[in-house]
Amino acid sequence: MSETTQIVKVKRKMNRDTRQSIVVLIALVVMMAFFGIMSEYFLKPSNLVTLFVSAVPLGLIAIAQSSCLLTGNFDMSVGMVASLGGIIWTWLIVDLGVPTYAAFAIGLVAGLISGLIAGVTTAYMKVPAWISTFALMQIWNGVILIITNGDAYRMTKYNDFKWLGQFKIFSIDGVGIPPAVFILILAYILFYILLKYTKLGRDLYVIGGNQEAARNAGININRGIVFVFTMSGVLSSLAGMLFASRSGSGQPIIGDFYSMHAIAGSVIGGTAMTGGKTNPIMTFVGMMMVTVLQNGLNMIGVPAYYQHLVTGAIVILAIWVQTERRK
Amino acid sequence: MSENIILKAENITKSFYGNKVLDNVQIALKPGKVHALCGENGAGKSTLLKIITGLYTKDSGSIYMDGKEITVNNVDDAKKYGIHVVPQEMQMARHLTVAENIFLGNPPKNKFGFVDWKAMNKRAAEVKAMLGKHGEKINIHDVAGDLGMGAWQLIEIMRAFAGETPRVIAFDEPTSSLSDSEVEALFALINDLRDRGVAIVYVTHRMKEIFQLSDEISVFRDGKYVGSRLTAETTNDDLVAMMIGRGLNLYGEKKDRKYIQDEIALEVKNFSHGKDYQNVNLYVRKGEILGMYGLVGAGRTEFVRGLFGADPKDSGTVLVGGxxxxxxxxxxxxxxxxxxxxxNRREEGLMLRASLKWNLSMTNFPAIMNKLGLLNLKKEKAYAEKGMQIFRVKATGYDMEAGGLSGGNQQKVVLSKWVMADCDVLIVDEPTRGIDVGAKAEVYASLRQLAEQGKAIIMVSSELPEILGVSDRIIVMCEGKVTAEMQNDDLTEEDVIKYAFSN
Amino acid sequence: MTVKNKTGVKSITQKYTMKQMQPVLLLLILIVVSLIFTGFNKNFMSWQNWSSILLTACTVGIISIGQGVCKMADYFDLSVGMVASLGGLLVAFLLQAGVPLLIAVLIAIIMGAVCGLLAGVLVAYLKMNSFITTFALQSAYRGIIYIFTDGFPISMTMKECFVPLTSFCQKTFFGSVQTSVIAMIVLYVVVHLFLTYTKLGRSIFLVGGNQKCAHICGINVIAVQISIFILCDILAVLSGILYAGRMGTATAFLGATIPMESIAVAILGGTVAGHGNMLQTFLAVLIIFVVKNGLIMMGIPDFYQYIAVGLIMFIAVMVQVEHKGR
Incomplete structure (x- = not known):
């Protein structure tokens, strides 16, 4: 039977993946053109820089979420861990007088610990990832509220705090590109190398695609899962701190949207909800699409309330497209 | 003779949760020979295979390679000695390429420790070349998830060639999910491997394959080693006797057609669905067992599922009682x-985690409802009690979980739930798959019992002896079409099987 | 009872420890936790305090019924909190517009059914992951609420038109038991009866246990799955209405912790795909709210309750994972 049919199938399937990528790219371009027409400011260099700057936290969290999805798990806690990172950083500086960069390091360690807990409970204790990260999300929510009492930390006095998010390295059209954007770009390059050129990265594909195969190929599944969750924790915390640095304050709840947007970004970029498939470049594109949509809606004057609605709709649409249905 | 042995395992014992699944068994493999391992389900043949290839660790016993004792604690150890396994469930990372799947978990790296894609593809091409004409069909850049089972098996075999030259390759039920042409290709490849001096272990249920392929046979029963024979000196009957340990008439008494009534219970006309099956016509009388034979992929399962409404069909009419x-x-x-x-009894036939009571009543809610349309739990208990007595299911009671029953008893529960739903026509698809020989006889007796009560039965099977032993009339399907229909009067296997292959 | 032998008897006792012992275990936990809190504060055991525990429990308690039913089919519904808010707001809005109470409630229930239908179609028919899908729906519903209310609650205290609702909800029985508590208990009993004695109820267990088998046995799997979400969202709406009437205000912020707590309840209650019961779910609700209440009585700030519930969820899951392994 099958020789010819198999070849046909392969072509059709390969086309499907590339076609999806092309569709997403076209959609991004169309979306940008639309907002460009609707708002004269949208395509101005200054706004494009703003676009990248505001993409930083989401971009980092999308990496986190993509790698978790790659192993077939969700990380629901990313948004809350981002808040936690920002809060711990600012709290240490303001209330405890810890030097800015030492506090920054401690913030990263907090993310690392959160990720480790999620990873170890998922990998070794076999707790479903969404439940353990959901529970963690609530626990960190409690911790944040205990630290802050629900208030934000204003950081106007602390100049070195703002360096990462506000210092201008290059100036384009009077708008500077802060270090955070370079961190984002670097993170994506590293993410690409990790997934494409390291054994660990390739192993993650196998872990998500076929656990049994991974086990028999001698791949350490638990280590892979702990790795992605730990990475997720660190990146989320970093994202939260870069957000704090840019906004000049530590906010108790910044992460409301991030978990959702990150899933939307990765899934639009072709990451399979069932695991075993992701693409760093397309994750970036998908994430940018979500950012562009948000920024564009703001620019054309759609109230923030509608963005909840739009976000929900986009996530549902993205997942719907990605869900593999048997005929 | 003995100096010619590559791999020898002796006194191997293995227990799971206190159950001894292997008790002091042995095996000796020679280069350039195919060694078939056979026995009923649960005989321990797969377990031994897994111990030799490092998937399980043994509790006690020793394994010798070239006369020296070796320790095999995991798959990597086994690979080091050139011992490989092609497992029953093939293990592909579906979104990765063939080349990556060949080097799964161990991709070639460059001097900086990064994955070296060029080297990987080059080595994959070399591996492919090693398989000669057998590898021609496969493109190493294809994504594994897009390929068929035959290609996956090839990838599994290519894995064996990715490192050191393989010395032992074990196949665990390799043909269970292959199409005919794929089986043929596999056998050609195995013969080729044998000629290259690889020792091959072949685990199968299928008698035919044992005689077609193997040079030697080892038989296991209930976790114990029964004995080994040269295939050339063994007959089918010898083998069955060794496997079941007793002479057993599987199919019961000689068939008596007096139960078959003239009345047609079910008639199917012009059934078609895409490429799966075309223009299928058939009928079955009350009290008759109609055997549907065909190779895997002939469209039998798809047809009965379409008939039952479980999957969609394109066209066709069904007449029940005219x-x-x-x-x-x-x-x-x-x-x-x-x-x-x-x-697939465990996936679709039963709710394994639900009680037998629920399993039995779920096909016939009206029978356990009261006048208000609410479930009557007392009625349900009586209903379940009755259902379990039809075929004398061996269970602790109707509150027991279905998953706790043996395969044969599970199949009896499945049959009972349809009988209890007042079905006049019963379609059974591969009724004895994964059931050991002793329980098979009970399932056949159950089917016979139903036919005698006037039920019409359509039995789909790819096991020819079963078809010949049980059915009154036989229909053969091939590539989606009915190719033959015959009364089962002194038919031989050849009479039937010739219709199952396309011309 | 065809065969009675030694192994048979043994496996029945094993079954007792596994399934039938679960409610006993939960009851024990409840008693132990209550005793501990009584040790810290004598007032804990008062009738007054218990009726207040029940009162605070009833919003999540009612929603947990639906969440538990969802979990039986191996689904989650994270949108329940926002659906509850929507329900309360909608009834308040309709009452303001002069619609009679019963009709307003009926309309809100229909809206809940529509929400459930939407979630059900996405999850059951389009086979989308329930966790993420309902999470996204929650976000969408929040957007809708904000668009219509600007985030402001509708206060019911001063206006005549809300009196039927508030007076109904604030009525007390047996001294200090409010309508909501009675409603919760009634709903638990009703859903228990529904699950035990109706075909649809049984089908929910069967579909949760094995979809393919249920399909082959003639059950309309997708319809059952959709009806689960409809049931779940209707219960959420009822809970939201009762909350609004009880508190005298309909708010968009009802939903923040509800999904989390109801999932914690479902997990603690031992609900898994194909198995679960309302008694255990109810005991789990009580345990969680006893803990919350006890912490407050010990003078521990609210924020710690998040941590407590998160930890309970962790522990409950881990205990059950171990069970499965055995």
Whole structure:
């Protein structure tokens, strides 16, 4: 039977993946053109820089979420861990007088610990990832509220705090590109190398695609899962701190949207909800699409309330497209 | 003779949760020979295979390679000695390429420790070349998930060639999910491997394959080693006797047709669905067992599922008791008095985590409802009690979980639930798959018992002896079409099998 | 009872420890936790305090019924909190517009059914992951609420038109038991009866246990799955209405912790795909709210309750994972 049919199938399937990528790219371009027409400011260099700057936290969290999805798990806690990172950083500086960069390091360690807990409970204790990260999300929510009492930390006095998010390295059209954007770009390059050129990265594909195969190929599944969750924790915390640095304050709840947007970004970029498939470049594109949509809606004057609605709709649409249905 | 042995395992014992699954067994493999391992389900043949290839660790015993004792604690250890396994469930990372799947978990790296894609593809091409004409069909850049089972098996075999030259390759039920042409290709490849001096272990249920392929046979029973024979000196009957340890008439008494009534219970006309099956016509009388034979992929399962409304069909009419019924959902089929025991009992046949009571009553809610349309739990208990007595299911009670029953008893529960739903026509798809020989006889007796009560039975099977032993009339399917219909009077295997292959 | 032998008897006792012992275990936990809190504060055991525990429990308690039913089919519904808010707001809005109470409630229930239908179609028919899908729906519903209310609650205290609702909800029985508590208990009993004695109820267990088998046995799997979400969202709406009437205000912020707590309840209650019961779910609700209440009585700030519930969820899951392994 099958020789010819198999070849046909392969072509059709390969086309499907590339076609999806092309569709997403076209959609991004169309979306940008639309907002460009609707708002004269949208395509101005200054706004494009703003676009990248505001993409930083989401971009980092999308990496986190993509790698978790790659192993077939969700990380629901990313948004809350981002808040936690920002809060711990600012709290240490303001209330405890810890030097800015030492506090920054401690913030990263907090993310690392959160990720480790999620990873170890998922990998070794076999707790479903969404439940353990959901529970963690609530626990960190409690911790944040205990630290802050629900208030934000204003950081106007602390100049070195703002360096990462506000210092201008290059100036384009009077708008500077802060270090955070370079961190984002670097993170994506590293993410690409990790997934494409390291054994660990390739192993993650196998872990998500076929656990049994991974086990028999001698791949350490638990280590892979702990790795992605730990990475997720660190990146989320970093994202939260870069957000704090840019906004000049530590906010108790910044992460409301991030978990959702990150899933939307990765899934639009072709990451399979069932695991075993992701693409760093397309994750970036998908994430940018979500950012562009948000920024564009703001620019054309759609109230923030509608963005909840739009976000929900986009996530549902993205997942719907990605869900593999048997005929 | 003995100096010619590559791998020898002796006194191997293994227990799971206190159950001894292997008790002091042995095996000796020679280069350039195919060694078949056979026995009933649960005989321990797969377990031994897994111990030799490092998937399980043994509790005690020793394994020798070239006369020296070796320790095999995991798959990597086994690979080091050139011992490989092609498992029953093939293990592909579906989104990765063939080349990556060949080097799964161990991709070539450059001097900086990064994955070296060029080297990987080059080595994959070399591995492919090693398989000669057998590898021609496969493109190492294809994504594994897009390929068929035959290609996956090839990838599994290519894995064996990715490192050191393989010395032992074990196949665990390799043909269970292959199409004919794929089976043929596999056998050619195995013969080729044998000629290259590889020692091959071959685990199978299928008698035919044992005689077609193997040079030697070892038989296991209940976790114990029974004995080894040269294939050339063994007959089918010898082998069966070794496997079941007693002479057993599987199929019961010589068939007596007096139960078959003239009345046609079910008639199917012009059934078609895409490439799966075309223009299938058949009928079955009350009290008759109609055997549907065909190779895997002939469209039998797809046809009965379409008939039952479990999967969609393109066209076709169904007449039950002479009246046309429209069936587009199993609910309608049940209403019309048709039942289907699917081929995959554990996935579709039963609710393994639910009680037998629930399993039995779920096909026939009206029978356990009161006048208000509410479930009557007392009625349900009586119903379940009755259901379990039809075939004397061996269980602790109707509150027991179905998953706790043996395969044979599970199949009896499946049959009972359809009988209890007042089905006049019962379709059974591969009724004895994964059931050991002793329990098979009970399933056959159950089917016979139903036919004698006037039920019409369609039995789909790819096991020819079963078809010949049980059915009154036989229909053969091939590539989606009915190729033959015959009364089962002194038919031989050859009479039937010739219709199962396309011309 | 065809065969009675030694192994048979043994496996029945094993079954007792596994399934039938679960409610006993939960009851024990409840008693132990209550005793501990009584040790810290004598007032804990008062009738007054218990009726207040029940009162605070009833919003999540009612929603947990639906969440538990969802979990039986191996689904989650994270949108329940926002659906509850929507329900309360909608009834308040309709009452303001002069619609009679019963009709307003009926309309809100229909809206809940529509929400459930939407979630059900996405999850059951389009086979989308329930966790993420309902999470996204929650976000969408929040957007809708904000668009219509600007985030402001509708206060019911001063206006005549809300009196039927508030007076109904604030009525007390047996001294200090409010309508909501009675409603919760009634709903638990009703859903228990529904699950035990109706075909649809049984089908929910069967579909949760094995979809493919249920399909072959003639059950309309997708319809059952959709009806689960409809049931779940209707219960959420009822809970939201009762909350609004009880508190005298309909708010968009009802939903923040509800999904989390109801999932914690479902997990603690031992609900898994194909198995679960309302008694255990109810005991789990009580345990969680006893803990919350006890912490407050010990003078521990609210924020710690998040941590407590998160930890309970962790522990409950881990205990059950171990069970499965055995």
């Amino acid at each position: 009246k046309e019924v429209k069936i587009n959902h199993p609910r309608k089929a049940i209403k019309a008095g048709i039942g289907l025991a699917t081929e």
